Amino acid sequence: MTSTTTLAAALPAEHRARLLEAAHEVSFPVGSRLFEEGRHADRFWIVRSGTVTLDLHIPGRRAAVIESLGHGELVGWSWHFPPYVWQLGAEATSPVRAWEFDARTVRAMCADDAEFGRAVAVWVGRVVAHRLHSARIRLLDLYAPYGSGSRR
Numbered sequence: 798m799t800s801t802t803t804l805a806a807a808l809p810a811e812h813r814a815r816l817l818e819a820a821h822e823v824s825f826p827v828g829s830r831l832f833e834e835g836r837h838a839d840r841f842w843i844v845r846s847g848t849v850t851l852d853l854h855i856p857g858r859r860a861a862v863i864e865s866l867g868h869g870e871l872v873g874w875s876w877h878f879p880p881y882v883w884q885l886g887a888e889a890t891s892p893v894r895a896w897e898f899d900a901r902t903v904r905a906m907c908a909d910d911a912e913f914g915r916a917v918a919v920w921v922g923r924v925v926a927h928r929l930h931s932a933r934i935r936l937l938d939l940y941a942p943y944g945s946g947s948r949r
């Protein structure tokens with residue numbers, strides 16, 4: 798993930814503090830599924846420690862891992878956009894500690910404070926753009942005759 802999409806870089810300190818007031822701490826053991834593609838997105842997380850992988854269901858094949866997320870990164874963006882349905886799946890690939898947020902609460906906070914809401918929307922938008930790019934590169938690597946052509 799790019800430094801502009803982590804919580805610390807994406808939100809000004811006052812908005813970060815306000816968001817974290819709505820958080821509670823959770824943990825997930827290795828192998829826990831945080832969410833499944835196609836299900837209702839009613840919460841999201843920011844990783845404090847550990848690793849979460851995002852995956853994409855591919856019919857007739859094993860799920861493709863799109864990206865690995867770590868400290869300070871947003872897990873889940875589908876909670877922000879109707880119809881609030883997960884577009885990917887997520888799994889803890891190491892023990893994970895995270896801040897968990899109720900989506901409805903955060904959306905209400907965004908609606909009540911336009912400046913806060915804009916900051917959150919820009920952050921989530923950056924994350925979506927980054928994830929779309931990551932998914933494209935990963936799928937090209939897996940399925941295109943010459944891969945993505947990226948030189949990582």
